[in-house]
Each structure stands twice: as structure tokens, then as C-alpha cells.
Amino acid sequence: MKKLTFTLLFMTAAAATQAQNTYENQFSRPLGEVLNEIADRFQVKLKYDIDTVGKVLPYADFRIRPYSVEESLTNVLAPFDFKFVKQNDKLYKLKNYEYPRRTEADGEKLITYLKSLYHDQSSFEQRKAVLKKEVRERLHIDPILAQRVNSEPILSKIRKYDGYTIQNFAMETLPGLYVCGSIYIPKSKGQHALIICPNGHFGDGRYRKDQQQRMATLARMGAICVDYDLFGWGESALQVSSISHNTSFAQIIQAMNGISILDYMIKRKDVDTSRIGVNGGSGGGTQTVLLTVLDDRYTAACPTVSLASHFDGGCPCESGMPITLAGGGTCNAELAALFAPKPLCVISDGKDWTASVPTLEYPYLQNVYGFYNAQDKVTNVHLPKEGHDFGPNKRNAVYDFFIKEFHLDKSKLDEEKVTIEPYENLYSFGKKGEKMPENAIRSVNKLEQYFGKAMIRNAAADESVLKKAQEIIATLNLTDEKVANIATTAVYNHRRAVRDWHNTHPYIIIPEKDKVTGKTLNKVEREMMADKSIPASVHQRLLKDLNRVLTPEQVEAVYDAYTVGKVAFTMKGYYAIVPDLTDAEAKILEGYLKQAREEALECKSMKAISQVFEIYKTKCEQYLNNNGRNWKQLFKAYTDKRKAEKPKQK
Ligand code: ZN
Numbered sequence: 001m002k003k004l005t006f007t008l009l010f011m012t013a014a015a016a017t018q019a020q021n022t023y024e025n026q027f028s029r030p031l032g033e034v035l036n037e038i039a040d041r042f043q044v045k046l047k048y049d050i051d052t053v054g055k056v057l058p059y060a061d062f063r064i065r066p067y068s069v070e071e072s073l074t075n076v077l078a079p080f081d082f083k084f085v086k087q088n089d090k091l092y093k094l095k096n097y098e099y100p101r102r103t104e105a106d107g108e109k110l111i112t113y114l115k116s117l118y119h120d121q122s123s124f125e126q127r128k129a130v131l132k133k134e135v136r137e138r139l140h141i142d143p144i145l146a147q148r149v150n151s152e153p154i155l156s157k158i159r160k161y162d163g164y165t166i167q168n169f170a171m172e173t174l175p176g177l178y179v180c181g182s183i184y185i186p187k188s189k190g191q192h193a194l195i196i197c198p199n200g201h202f203g204d205g206r207y208r209k210d211q212q213q214r215m216a217t218l219a220r221m222g223a224i225c226v227d228y229d230l231f232g233w234g235e236s237a238l239q240v241s242s243i244s245h246n247t248s249f250a251q252i253i254q255a256m257n258g259i260s261i262l263d264y265m266i267k268r269k270d271v272d273t274s275r276i277g278v279n280g281g282s283g284g285g286t287q288t289v290l291l292t293v294l295d296d297r298y299t300a301a302c303p304t305v306s307l308a309s310h311f312d313g314g315c316p317c318e319s320g321m322p323i324t325l326a327g328g329g330t331c332n333a334e335l336a337a338l339f340a341p342k343p344l345c346v347i348s349d350g351k352d353w354t355a356s357v358p359t360l361e362y363p364y365l366q367n368v369y370g371f372y373n374a375q376d377k378v379t380n381v382h383l384p385k386e387g388h389d390f391g392p393n394k395r396n397a398v399y400d401f402f403i404k405e406f407h408l409d410k411s412k413l414d415e416e417k418v419t420i421e422p423y424e425n426l427y428s429f430g431k432k433g434e435k436m437p438e439n440a441i442r443s444v445n446k447l448e449q450y451f452g453k454a455m456i457r458n459a460a461a462d463e464s465v466l467k468k469a470q471e472i473i474a475t476l477n478l479t480d481e482k483v484a485n486i487a488t489t490a491v492y493n494h495r496r497a498v499r500d501w502h503n504t505h506p507y508i509i510i511p512e513k514d515k516v517t518g519k520t521l522n523k524v525e526r527e528m529m530a531d532k533s534i535p536a537s538v539h540q541r542l543l544k545d546l547n548r549v550l551t552p553e554q555v556e557a558v559y560d561a562y563t564v565g566k567v568a569f570t571m572k573g574y575y576a577i578v579p580d581l582t583d584a585e586a587k588i589l590e591g592y593l594k595q596a597r598e599e600a601l602e603c604k605s606m607k608a609i610s611q612v613f614e615i616y617k618t619k620c621e622q623y624l625n626n627n628g629r630n631w632k633q634l635f636k637a638y639t640d641k642r643k644a645e646k647p648k649q650k
Helices: 002-027 032-041 069-080 102-118 122-138 143-144 209-220 233-241 247-266 285-296 322-330 332-337 353-370 393-407 444-451 453-474 481-503 523-532 537-547 552-562 564-575 583-602 606-626 632-649
Strands: 045-048 082-088 091-096 159-161 164-172 178-186 194-199 223-229 273-280 300-304 344-348 378-383
Touching: 002 102, 002 285, 002 332, 032 045, 032 552, 045 537, 069 285, 069 322, 082 378, 082 444, 102 332, 102 353, 122 143, 122 285, 143 247, 143 332, 164 209, 178 209, 178 233, 178 247, 178 285, 178 322, 194 209, 194 393, 209 223, 223 247, 223 273, 223 583, 223 606, 247 273, 247 453, 300 332, 300 393, 300 453, 322 332, 332 353, 332 378, 344 353, 353 537, 378 393, 393 523, 444 453, 444 481, 453 481, 453 552, 481 523, 481 537, 481 583, 523 583, 537 552, 537 583, 552 564, 552 583, 564 583, 564 606, 564 632, 583 606, 606 632
Parallel strands: 045 091, 194 223, 194 273, 273 300, 300 344, 344 378
Antiparallel strands: 082 091, 159 164, 164 178, 178 223
């Protein structure tokens, strides 16, 4: 009896294992296939920002809910950490998990939780101390600040305008690393309020018109305003290339720049240290909040179109370092609340993530300011019909705030009186960087000693892709700088996408036996196929961008650079092997080789590129055979002739 029970038990376990395996095999399906089916079934379009190649979904069909496209998408995407963002009733964007971005509902839950942590000034002060300490640690700012050089900035000549002057500066922070910016100074004598203006990601950076308008208007009213380039933007791009901006250490460097500029400015005799403000829009708004957390010297702050409890800022320069993990979990709204009870104005709009400010973040801030009986010191200017920009209504809100808090002269408020300078007037290093100091670094690699190999590696790799793109476009000798920039960016984006795809899709993802022909594939063939499984949009994007700014001949020259002139080289070979090749034949062969060239654009290694050409060379030779020629014979005759010639050459 005992024995029988054991046998039964054993069999049940084995049967269960077998059943599981059967289920797994039976119900697993490629993710891409399941998504296509969902699109068909619910009559919606799916836009892919994700890579579904090689992804297999277990229990696939069981995850689909016949009554809800959104529940189906959630269930199907969750195992891969993908998500969807609804664009409209008929269109969903599929995206990777985004750690800095949560839903508004998540923001509400976090605010409710944070409010449970403190209920008066003393409990909030305790929280403040924890967060201020931990943000510094998580930002890794103090070890970097300790390595700064203590040199005077290089100052330009002063330019005089109606009621204000402008002077550019280049300040060395870490050895050989400079931050460049401009100081807008009121014409009136005496001490002035100071406003540090970290910049966001608006096109043309700090040089753009609305930035100049804001700096100069505040200066005309009596505040010294200082703005400066984002790391890797403007003149910083002469030192580390624009690629370095999208790195987590950009967040550290920009915080260091803000602190260093204030260190310098506060020593000036014309600065009234009791009135120190900070104001920036978008990413500059995120930096505004961060600077108030790091630096107690600020007395008034105005983050513009940036603040939310559910978004930390999408650029690594805003969220690359994990500062919102401080204190067990925080958000920009709580970090801004640490400024209480000092004057804080939050400017928000109806068309970006700040739409929630009037109902969510602002009431929370009022609650915290209430601990200090300072509810009147926190204000929100909400512009429900406006979007994500630094337009006139946002600028007016900034002016009103600083007029009130810093007692600026409102009678001087007139943007019409501002002179908009050409961009190069605002440069410290000259139009092409010719005035850059000798000790200035010229590659992001030079920052490795401060931030470590792991942090620098990707930026350095991307920098080399950019240099290759610049080399390719340089061969076209374009005279229009804007055209050259667009073409370089197109090639850079493409080569980077190809590299990343290649690195994440090794040849082993392609089965050794070809599905259609049953032929056994070698490693290079599989590598080529893995490379070419890249989404078609990568190829189309390159074509679209290049054709937008280049002539067809120039686009071909770019392709030839990608494929090291293989079309011309192979054609030369055909002319040698088939001495009486007709123009009509040559045209056909060249057509095939140009197809090969275009197909090879997404291949990473030279071997894979050659593999694509091999396929088309076979087509060329078949064509010649069909056209009454005998390729084998022609080729043999050619090689015999070469052999015969060889001794003569000696
Ligand atoms: Zn950024």
C-alpha cells in the first residue's frame, strides 16, 4: 500500500510537469504577432517605440480581454516591462518603462503618502534635513565640488544697451572644463538683486529670443541676471560634444555650474546678498528646484513649466542621478516644498505634465507652507490654455513675482526696449571656438578621472559615432552649416541605432537552419540577418532626413562612405572580367549593386556588409548568364589571364 501511494504521487508530479510544459509550448506566441492581433481585433493602430524581435509571450491568448483593448495591452506588455500611452481612441504608443515618468494617479498617491510623514513645522524640518543630506549624496555632488579649480572667470568686453549691459563669461570649474554664460547687469548704480537662470531644453538654448528678452527685462528693472549653457550645449559642445548632454553626470555638472556661478557672483560688490533668486523653464525649472535644495543662499525661486509630483524630468540632466529615491522616495514637488517658508512661485500650464499643479502640487505646497504660517509665500500662476514654452504670459508671471519679492522697478518693464543680439555676441570662445583657452579639454574622455569609466563609457562611444558621422559628411564639402548639421545628425542617429541594435541582437537570435530554404547558415549570414531585422523605420528615417537636405548625388556619396565604395569597386571588377560589357548590362549590374548598398546600410561589420553584396553579386552573375554570357568561363578566363600576367609583373 505504501509503495502504491508513492508511485501514485510520483506519477502525479511527473504528469503535472508534463502538463506545464505542454501549456508553455501550446500557448506561447511571438509578442509581435499577438500585438498585431490586438490591433486587428480592436481596430486600433499601435505605434512602436519598443523592440519586439525575439520576444515570446507565454499564455499569450489568455491575456487578451475581449471587452478591453487597454486591459489586453496591459496584460500583454507587462511581462516585458513595456507600457502603452494612449494617443487617441484609435492610436496607442508602445513604450519602454520610463522611471522618471509616472501617472498623475501615482502622483496623487505619493502626495498623500508624503503628507502622512509630517504634520507640523518640526516634523517637516526633520524630513527636510534627511532629504537635503540624501539628495547631495545621491547626486554625488560634494566629491565633485571638492575638485573644482578656484580661478577667476574670463570676462568679455561689456556691451551697453537701453538700461542694461551684457558681459560674457567663461568659468573654469573642473580643471580644463568651462561653463560659459552671460551676465545682464542693470545700468543703475548700487547693489542689485541677483537671479541665476539655469536653462532648459528649448531650441537654440540660452541664445534664443525669449531668453534674451527675459534676462534683459529683469536687468532693466534692477536685477542682475546670469544664464549659462547646459552641459554639452552651446559653447560646452566645443569641449565635450553635444552627445555628452544625455548622460547622468550632466546633472552633476549642471548643479556644480549653478553653485559655482553663484559662488562667484555673490562676491561681487554690486550684488545684494539678501535678494538671490533662481528661475528657469522646463529642464531649467527642474534645475531651479535642485539648486534650492543644494544651496541655502537662495531667497526666492520660480520654477516654470516643470514642477510635478509624477514627473522628475525626462532628460538625464534632470533625472540621471537617482535623487528622487532620497528619503525612501520623493518627487520634485516635495523638493520644492523644502524651500518653505521662502517665496516660491510655480508657473504651470494646461498642456503638459504641469496641468495637475493647481489641483495636486499647489495645494500640497500650501499645506507645507502652512506649517510656517506662510501660505501667502507660495503662489501658482496656471495658464490652462497654454503649452510647454516660455511665452509672454509665463515671462510676465516671472516679472510679477520678482517685482514683488525683490522690489524691482515695474516702470521699466518693457520688452520692446530689449536689443536681441546675434548668437555669436553671446559667445566667449568666438564663432568657431578659436578663443578657447589652451587648457580646455576637447573630449568627454578627459572627465573619466572625476566620474569614472562606467559613467563616461557610453558618452565616449557615442562621441566616436558622432566623429565618424562628421567625417562622412565632411567628404561632401557642404558650404551650408545648417545642412551639414542636419545631415550629420541623420547619419549619427542612424549609425547609433544600428550599433545599438547590433549589440543587443547577436547572430544567435537567428536560427542556424533557414526557415524557408532549410539551408544551414554560417555566422556571418546570421549576423547579417540579425542586423537587418532592425525596424524599417530606422532606414526610412535616414533616407527621409538625408533627402530633405542633400541632392540625390550627395545621398549616394553618403551611402558609398557607409559601404566603403563597394559599388564602384565591384563594377570595376565586372568591367575587367567582362571586357565587352555593354552599357545596358552595366546599368542592370549597377542597379543590383546599389540595392545591395542600400540594404547594407544597417549592417554593422564589414563582413556583414560584404555578405549583403555577395547576395547581389550572385544576382548579377545570374543575370549575365541569362543574357547569353557564361560567367564561369568569363571568370576563369580572367583569373587565367591574371595568373599569366603575374610573372611579367615581377
Ligand atoms: Zn538635459
